[in-house]
């Protein structure tokens with residue numbers, strides 16, 4: 001128990017210290033990411049973002065904090081056989097890996113993201129696998145793009161059984177840098193909240209008919225006390241989480257399963273474009289993908305790291321501590 005508290009305090013303190021950075025965590029192209037990393041003065045010039053992102057090695061503490069079982073292939077195969085899966089955010093990171101793993105099964109995969117070339121590359125690399133792969137380049141921030149995606153599905157008679165809401169945009173910016181950037185909130189809201197709502201509302205009639213499954217890839221921050229600098233990201237992720245959880249009982253009685261996956265920091269371009277995250281404890285992309293596959297097999301309502309309850313208990317025992325730590329830190333570093 002004492003050990004758990006100590007590791008939690010270390011984790012939260014580390015989060016506080018490293019969460020304040022000038023780096024803007026936005027979705028960048030690979031070339032821009034590498035430039036950003038160069039700019040961030042990486043310790044070794046030959047190290048690229050992909051090296052961090054693809055590093056599936058987990059330290060002893062990471063193994064303890066993020067233990068994840070591999071899904072049982074036979075059960076997954078039975079569950080997925082003949083199903084149609086719509087996965088957003090499939091061009092990079094967790095989504096691209098989930099798509100690759102799902103392609104081993106007899107499924108119809110519909111992959112959505114903005115970067116056409118990345119989707120085409122992925123589709124090509126999956127040729128010869130058991131899945132039939134379709135790509136639909138779309139920007140989830142645009143109502144018209146979502147409408148045409150839904151119409152395209154209708155036109156092709158595609159009936160989705162499993163919807164994985166994985167696309168996401170993350171921005172970290174302090175107050176001074178946010179004053180003239182209302183667009184940060186608009187973009188995060190559209191990608192993380194209103195876009196997924198519009199898409200899901202269009203998919204729901206079919207998901208209900210097929211007794212389908214919705215998996216929402218959310219962030220652990222949504223469950224924890226707010227952290228300054230993350231207002232646009234945290235509020236938009238929390239908004240969709242709330243929206244879905246309000247819908248969940250009504251979906252349950254219509255035999256639709258809802259799983260919410262609350263991920264901690266994961267090594268992907270989203271987090272690793274920020275140099276300060278390189279040395280931090282983080283989950284590997286492979287583990288995050290396995291959590292999503294486990295949700296498919298088990299239909300679990302929720303994934304959150306095992307120690308989340310201890311952190312929440314700690315926060316309710318000392319309700320103002322996290323807030324005060326942040327204020328102290330900000331005053332000191334003003």
Ligand SMILES: NC(=O)c1ccc[n+]([C@@H]2O[C@H](COP(=O)([O-])OP(=O)(O)OC[C@H]3O[C@@H](n4cnc5c(N)ncnc54)[C@H](OP(=O)(O)O)[C@@H]3O)[C@@H](O)[C@H]2O)c1
Pocket residue numbers: 027088089090091092093094095112113114115116118138139140141165166167168169170191217218219220262263264265266267268269270271
């Ligand atoms: N990495 C972490 O530390 C972490 C922690 C907690 C939760 N998460 C969540 O995990 C999910 C996956 O993130 P990741 O870490 O794999 O990040 P990532 O590597 O940056 O991937 C994000 C994906 O979302 C897509 N996307 C972004 N904006 C979009 C838009 N407007 N329309 C359509 N697709 C869009 C991106 O593709 P295009 O750029 O090609 O559109 C990309 O495929 C996100 O929901 C994120 O919030 C991540």
